[in-house]
Amino acid sequence: MNDELHRRFVRDLLEDLQGVSGASLEKLLKPIWDKMAGATVQANGLNLQGAPVSGALDALWPDGSASEASSDKDFFNSTEAKLRHDIRHLRRAAPHIRHWRIFSTRHAGPTARTRQSKRRARYLALGVTIDVYAGQDIADYIVKECLLDDVIIERIAPILPNLRRINEQYAASQRVPDLDRAFCGRKDEIDAVKGRLDNDRCVVISGMGGIGKTELTCAVAHAVRDQYEQIIWVDAADLKDAIELDAFDVRSNGYKLNVIGILRTQSALVVLDNVTVDLDLDALAAKCGPASNVLLTSQVAWGADPLKLEELSEIDAKEVLSAGAPTPCPSTVLKEVFDAVGAHPLLLRILNGLVRDEQVAWEELVEECAYLPSAIDDRRQTVAQRIVRRNLAVLGSRLAPFLWAGSATLDSLLAKRIMGKSGIIDLERWAFLMRSQEGTERLHDIVYASAKALSTEIPIAEQDLRAKLEKLLRAAIDPKKVDFVRVARRHSALLTRLLTERPEAGILRYAYLHSAAPCDLNPELIGDPATDAEGSVNGPEREWVLSVVEAIEISYRNMRDRGEKQAAKHELEGRMPTFDHLERRVGSSSPSLTTIRHHRAKSLLKLGRVQEAKASFEKLIENDPVAYPSMLQLARLLTDESDRAKTLLFNIIEAEQSEPGSVQISTLIELLATMRRGHLQQFSREMTNRYGVFMAQMIKAATWSGESQPVRAFAAFGPDWAYSQPELFLEIFEEINLGDPSSSEDDDERVAVGRICIAAAKMLVRLGKAAEAKAEIKRALSFFVALRRVSPFASVHYADAALMDGDPARAGGILDEIPERQRGSFWYLRRAESARGTGDPGALDLIDKGLAMSMPSKYRATFFAAKADILRPTDPDTATTLLTDAIDCCEDEKFRLELTKRLSDWKAT
Numbered sequence: 001m002n003d004e005l006h007r008r009f010v011r012d013l014l015e016d017l018q019g020v021s022g023a024s025l026e027k028l029l030k031p032i033w034d035k036m037a038g039a040t041v042q043a044n045g046l047n048l049q050g051a052p053v054s055g056a057l058d059a060l061w062p063d064g065s066a067s068e069a070s071s072d073k074d075f076f077n078s079t080e081a082k083l084r085h086d087i088r089h090l091r092r093a094a095p096h097i098r099h100w101r102i103f104s105t106r107h108a109g110p111t112a113r114t115r116q117s118k119r120r121a122r123y124l125a126l127g128v129t130i131d132v133y134a135g136q137d138i139a140d141y142i143v144k145e146c147l148l149d150d151v152i153i154e155r156i157a158p159i160l161p162n163l164r165r166i167n168e169q170y171a172a173s174q175r176v177p178d179l180d181r182a183f184c185g186r187k188d189e190i191d192a193v194k195g196r197l198d199n200d201r202c203v204v205i206s207g208m209g210g211i212g213k214t215e216l217t218c219a220v221a222h223a224v225r226d227q228y229e230q231i232i233w234v235d236a237a238d239l240k241d242a243i244e245l246d247a248f249d250v251r252s253n254g255y256k257l258n259v260i261g262i263l264r265t266q267s268a269l270v271v272l273d274n275v276t277v278d279l280d281l282d283a284l285a286a287k288c289g290p291a292s293n294v295l296l297t298s299q300v301a302w303g304a305d306p307l308k309l310e311e312l313s314e315i316d317a318k319e320v321l322s323a324g325a326p327t328p329c330p331s332t333v334l335k336e337v338f339d340a341v342g343a344h345p346l347l348l349r350i351l352n353g354l355v356r357d358e359q360v361a362w363e364e365l366v367e368e369c370a371y372l373p374s375a376i377d378d379r380r381q382t383v384a385q386r387i388v389r390r391n392l393a394v395l396g397s398r399l400a401p402f403l404w405a406g407s408a409t410l411d412s413l414l415a416k417r418i419m420g421k422s423g424i425i426d427l428e429r430w431a432f433l434m435r436s437q438e439g440t441e442r443l444h445d446i447v448y449a450s451a452k453a454l455s456t457e458i459p460i461a462e463q464d465l466r467a468k469l470e471k472l473l474r475a476a477i478d479p480k481k482v483d484f485v486r487v488a489r490r491h492s493a494l495l496t497r498l499l500t501e502r503p504e505a506g507i508l509r510y511a512y513l514h515s516a517a518p519c520d521l522n523p524e525l526i527g528d529p530a531t532d533a534e535g536s537v538n539g540p541e542r543e544w545v546l547s548v549v550e551a552i553e554i555s556y557r558n559m560r561d562r563g564e565k566q567a568a569k570h571e572l573e574g575r576m577p578t579f580d581h582l583e584r585r586v587g588s589s590s591p592s593l594t595t596i597r598h599h600r601a602k603s604l605l606k607l608g609r610v611q612e613a614k615a616s617f618e619k620l621i622e623n624d625p626v627a628y629p630s631m632l633q634l635a636r637l638l639t640d641e642s643d644r645a646k647t648l649l650f651n652i653i654e655a656e657q658s659e660p661g662s663v664q665i666s667t668l669i670e671l672l673a674t675m676r677r678g679h680l681q682q683f684s685r686e687m688t689n690r691y692g693v694f695m696a697q698m699i700k701a702a703t704w705s706g707e708s709q710p711v712r713a714f715a716a717f718g719p720d721w722a723y724s725q726p727e728l729f730l731e732i733f734e735e736i737n738l739g740d741p742s743s744s745e746d747d748d749e750r751v752a753v754g755r756i757c758i759a760a761a762k763m764l765v766r767l768g769k770a771a772e773a774k775a776e777i778k779r780a781l782s783f784f785v786a787l788r789r790v791s792p793f794a795s796v797h798y799a800d801a802a803l804m805d806g807d808p809a810r811a812g813g814i815l816d817e818i819p820e821r822q823r824g825s826f827w828y829l830r831r832a833e834s835a836r837g838t839g840d841p842g843a844l845d846l847i848d849k850g851l852a853m854s855m856p857s858k859y860r861a862t863f864f865a866a867k868a869d870i871l872r873p874t875d876p877d878t879a880t881t882l883l884t885d886a887i888d889c890c891e892d893e894k895f896r897l898e899l900t901k902r903l904s905d906w907k908a909t
Contacts, residue, residue, distance in 0.1 A: 158661020
């Protein structure tokens with residue numbers, strides 16, 4: 001791993017470790033201890049209260065050592081009281097043990113390291129070894145040893161918010177295929193691509209199928225690996241627009257990676273393999289940071305200056321044809337092969353396989369190419385078909401799954417389930433598989449086309465293959481695992497065909513509903529939930545229930561996202577009895593009951609039946625105290641019980657902190673975004689004070705994984721953080737990808753981005769960075785200009801941006817578009833500021849109207865200060881009095897100091 005990337009990952013994990021405490025500490029360390037030991041470590045566990053067992057050592061290791069663990073924040077301070085206590089405990093509890101391991105989640109600075117070194121030396125003289133693992137050591141071990149261990153990641157990622165994102169980045173960077181041992185030649189082409197990368201942000205390699213684009217790109221990636229922090233390999237066959245890279249499912253596992261964010265903030269090479277559309281290279285290049293590149297392969301030449309890959313030179317062709325053969329290819333044979341098939345590398349490798357495995361001699365190889373049509377593409381196809389047909393007895397069963405799936409690419413897990421590892425080895429041995437990203441098995445296009453042409457000669461065991469697919473999906477359905485989502489997404493076309501042939505509720509329909517965005521699914525294949533609920537249960541009841549309730553949800557979203565909102569609501573209304581029918585069929589003891597009732601309550605909410613939904617969520621959390629999604633929904637509805645709503649939300653956060661992984665990250669992000677709601681805004685500062693670091697970790701983790709809500713969550717807190725906790729704001733702002741106006745989901749998201757940019761600009765002004773602040777204001781305005789409808793809330797922030805841009809007249813015009821009945825106190829504040837900027841004498845009346853309206857007390861200081869600014873040129877005494885009043889009623893210490901300094905400056909002048 002690149003050193004800089006390693007340091008970045010360690011730093012991020014160390015940040016997470018600072019928040020680990022209590023019961024979470026052992027849950028984090030136990031899997032790490034087991035991996036370190038190479039065997040099971042005996043941990044003494046927790047008592048009924050979730051605290052360490054009093055008096056017992058934290059763990060005994062198979063090698064005879066013992067360990068203690070701590071999350072004490074002062075572990076490495078100058079007195080090191082807790083560290084010395086742990087050593088005394090080890091000496092008393094196990095005097096016979098001569099090797100002690102002490103773990104702390106806290107960072108140890110240079111001075112602490114020096115003390116540890118001296119202590120270790122003293123104890124070594126007494127025959128005792130002390131190994132102290134500080135937070136950075138634990139983080140370093142996770143990065144070095146655990147990132148590709150899926151079992152450990154699944155166990156500890158819920159405790160370390162950044163780990164899932166780090167794991168996904170690192171796993172993505174390990175997807176560069178191994179360079180085929182049979183690869184040879186192409187030195188000039190490799191050097192040409194490397195030269196292009198030095199000068200151009202984006203480089204396109206084009207050429208016909210099988211010509212070796214992917215192999216060449218793979219060779220280049222291995223040659224330049226040390227120049228980048230990481231290399232991300234993306235199978236881009238389904239990529240339609242570079243905007244999708246803001247949140248792209250690189251590994252088809254449902255976990256989206258912010259590829260653009262990596263290009264912008266890190267030194268990265270992103271390989272887009274097998275691009276099928278003409279991407280906007282200029283826009284893509286603009287998103288790259290100074291040390292990043294994008295390397296694209298495509299069968300079509302596009303872009304300003306693509307590097308077109310031609311056939312092999314004669315020297316390289318002879319090397320490919322002779323590789324591993326008992327004797328080199330004679331020149332006469334080489335010429336005849338050239339005349340027959342040219343120097344197409346894939347076909348040369350297939351022909352080489354015939355000789356290498358001694359199926360034919362060199363002279364007989366010519367007969368394979370003896371009679372071919374004149375058209376160059378036709379003759380290659382003919383050669384491939386002849387060789388495929390020759391080996392159908394051995395390879396027919398290996399090619400059949402690809403024909404059944406209707407794709408040259410199979411998910412590796414599905415391929416292994418269907419044909420076994422031996423089948424994949426057979427295809428590799430015959431050079432039928434091309435280099436592809438980890439997790440897929442991909443036939444060369446020519447081989448796949450040849451297999452399709454010979455499909456009548458290849459038997460396909462449809463029922464057996466379908467049964468194996470269902471078994472694979474069934475094993476990962478509840479809860480949904482990565483394998484389930486990955487197979488569903490990679491094989492959406494197959495699921496579509498199977499459902500078309502046999503439309504029914506069950507495992508395949510549930511998988512189909514997760515195979516694409518709701519608006520891209522076929523309404524006919526989503527099914528009729530009412531009919532399905534009445535029909536027979538095929539397969540386990542749980543699968544049937546999940547497919548029916550998911551179909552109700554997806555059907556609504558399918559219509560809504562295609563712009564048919566009223567029709568979607570009407571259809572949903574008609575489907576409400578289905579939930580009741582499902583409840584009757586599953587019975588009161590079914591574990592699916594909570595699922596049915598939660599989806600029913602959500603549907604009531606979509607229909608505007610708020611009180612019914614509220615009562616349903618109340619009952620759900622009463623019966624199930626860990627129904628956190630229902631708890632979040634209820635908190636949103638408790639507009640008249642804000643204190644209880646706050647308690648519910650804070651309970652969700654504390655549940656996740658005490659039991660990491662118990663709350664889905666999507667629920668946590670939606671929770672943070674919810675704090676922007678009117679009845680909850682008053683608790684934003686309290687939430688920041690209590691959970692600020694945790695919240696920042698959640699938003700960062702969601703940002704890098706492409707979750708849909710992090711921008712809105714950040715907008716709920718970012719403006720306050722930019723003022724009160726700028727370091728927390730910057731931590732996220734520097735990594736979050738705000739996109740552009742066209743990529744925003746809706747107006748709410750555009751307003752959220754605009755608010756974030758304004759907050760950033762104000763912070764940059766305070767830091768004396770005027771040019772950077774101006775750029776952020778321009779970006780904010782671009783999002784506001786793109787609004788389809790300017791709401792009263794949006795108008796206030798839009799006007800704020802225009803004021804900061806030095807255009808008070810524009811700000812006034814924006815605000816005047818809002819009808820009088822919709823104007824709130826902050827509308828009058830901004831309108832007064834715009835009037836003041838244009839010299840309008842009505843500014844004072846406007847600010848007074850705003851002050852006369854009801855508002856939270858914490859905002860009154862802002863209004864008094866604004867009124868003082870308006871009055872100061874004409875009535876400095878009254879202005880001074882008002883500013884004093886603002887200071888007296890100010891509830892924010894930082895703002896009070898700022899106002900006090902302003903008052904002092906006024907008096908001085």
